[in-house]
Amino acid sequence: MAKVLIIGCGGVAGVAIHKCCQNSEVFEEICIASRTVSKCEAVKAQLEGKTKTKITTAQVDADKVDEVIALIKKVQPDLVMNIALPYQDLTIMDACLACGVNYMDTANYEPEDIDDPEWRAVYDKRCKEEGFSAYFDYSWQWAYKEKFEKAGLTALLGSGFDPGVTQAYCAYAQKHLFDQIDTIDILDCNGGDHGYPFATNFNPEINLREVSAPGSYWENGHWVEIPAMSIKREYNFDQVGQKDMYLLHHEEIESLAKNIPGVKRIRFFMTFGQSYLTHMKCLENVGMLSTTPVEFEGHQIVPIQFLKALLPDPASLGPRTVGKTNIGCIFTGKKDGKEKTAYIYNVCDHQECYKEVGSQAISYTTGVPAMIGAMMLLTGKWNKPGVYTVEEFDPDPYMDALNKWGLPWQINDNPALVD
Template sequence: MSKVLIIGAGGVGSVAVHKCAQIPEIFTEIHLASRTKAKCDAIAESVKTRTGITVPTYQVDADNVPETVELIKKIKPDLLVNLALPYQDLTLMDACLETGVNYMDTANYEPLDEAKFEYKWQWAYQERFKEAGLMALLGSGFDPGVTNVFAAHAMKHHFDEIHELDIIDCNAGDHGQAFATNFNPEINIREITQRGRYWERGEWVETDPLAWSMDYDFPEDIGEKKCYLMYHEELESLALHIKGLKRARFWMTFSEKYLTHLKVLENIGMTSIEPIEYNGQMIQPIKFLTAVLPEPGSLGPLTKGRTCIGNVMKGIKNGKEKKLYVYNICSHEAAYKEVGSQAISYTTGVPAMIGAMMMLTGKWTGKGVFNMEQLDPDPFMEALNKHGLPWKEVEL
């Protein structure tokens, strides 16, 4: 018997609940909570229709620790899965410590007033979780998440040392909208408009936002796409945990149309997180922009094409140089047909379910705060093939 409480009813939350419901022998009870209960109810209804599983739903303010504690005490879950916004990571970790419940999320904490993706705030919980005998698993999405596991898999089975790592994220899908983001617009835009950063010989090197690009030829007829260097949080933990790493970078594809819209919005101040006064109220322009952009969940039936996310790794095995590409390709249409969401939500929601499964089945155990690459990659890699995100590896 295992009971999971999922907090967050966006696209990723929806996929995770659907996928958990497909494995009732592991997820015997699934509870779903969010600030907006109506969103939870819509997901629960879809799950009931597709699987026959009943998902109880609740309203909760994840910023409010006492309120969250009350809900946890009522449900008594074995695991809390945080699929809310990164701003809520610390309050939910506090609630887990107070109630003695294991914790998992898909994205690292970010303060509201600064676009700063760092693990330091969550790593600071290491001793408290250890002393409480609890486990906190950080970043069980795709990137971060699967990309970390790909690196751990390569380290375990293919390399003695990995010297160079390029994580390359391509969304070759099209939703037909003038401008829209495939996950929470606020988080997405904050991520893209901050300065780029990569790991080089023991230190971080900064670049201007989207100043570096390269063309990469993606497999299986996706073809050549322009990729831009960005900072992404998994680089921070991989630089610590992957043996011999001399350089680590993260790349993402964007269309010219997307970047043109983004540049205009940035130039007129719409992407700013600095509050301005409007009608006697202080508002962040980016929050207003988020309100007028298409809801990411609405893009599911509109999006056609595929994603391709993977790691290109160069290193040494038995004294010889080796280069390996491990990747997944996911179809937007197939994801929508299965769970009613596009592939961006699917590629994050499935690993969230798998991370939860690893913890609930005891495949991954520990006391303290863990990043994905610190745990055995084999059962996770096996589960990816089984539950909708099959991977391939090619020597280059």
């Protein structure tokens, strides 16, 4: 039915590619393109003969708009799935506009170089006006809204799990469960154990930037910012057990605050073990999380990129990770004039994911919704010109697809609340 260009071939893309190949009726043909083409060829070799989807590969540096344009012109896809890094969001959106092709991604834009004066000036102004200082925010991609509208193209932002599925849960709660949602707590629990003292479950650079940023939440119409990891709660997660979790800034809070009418508070919590936090603090204290290049024996090196080279590749954690993830949203609000609560969540088993697609559950819980978001666009269920996040579309076909394609969800009507 459709041809898709997938840019990026890391942990998340690997899962999305497997899922596209399970869904050959929709994904008739895919081109996997990335900076290191040998990784694309390796995934192609794994899947060929086991799927009806036709697979081709290509090399591309997606930081360069011209290269992406040339590739899109050659491949002629119906959609570009950006599963590279957030650094490439804008160049790939520009290329999609130039070629008249729909776009989707799994994470909002952030710059690779946070010392870039042009970006810095916009960032400093935004921090002052909005009141949060994480490096990632939606303003850059929302600025493309009119261009996509005029071109009659759809850009779907952030179709992973969080962002992504968590916003579909919010749209579902708004549509079916509540007349008024008052509070949303997004809880991201990884109860998995990979046996390493320290490793990240997705791209280390993006992950460590996210986790070391000051935390923030939305309350009564404005942002409240707190020092990183300074709000801690304990929660007893279904099928995982008791875990410590910490309040983080997270990108979907920004869009949900705009799109869930009258919501009073939105918070995001993620679980971390003590070993992870101690390692991260130590690496931060010695400067290893810095993105500013340093001179070392005649070479310029970026500390966090060097650290990435030392850490286990997240895509290699699959065979050794055991345990489960539990990610979902707790809602409070009103229905038919009465107070109501609901908790929508998914539990995913690391080893089950490994058996199915050769990956741990973090890549799985992101790669499956990437395929589903693409399917929503390709089957015409979610097409409207402009730039949108997941909660701005009808959640029903997406929620049905989650049940069908490996991320079934459940609802608890009487959850323990987070204080």
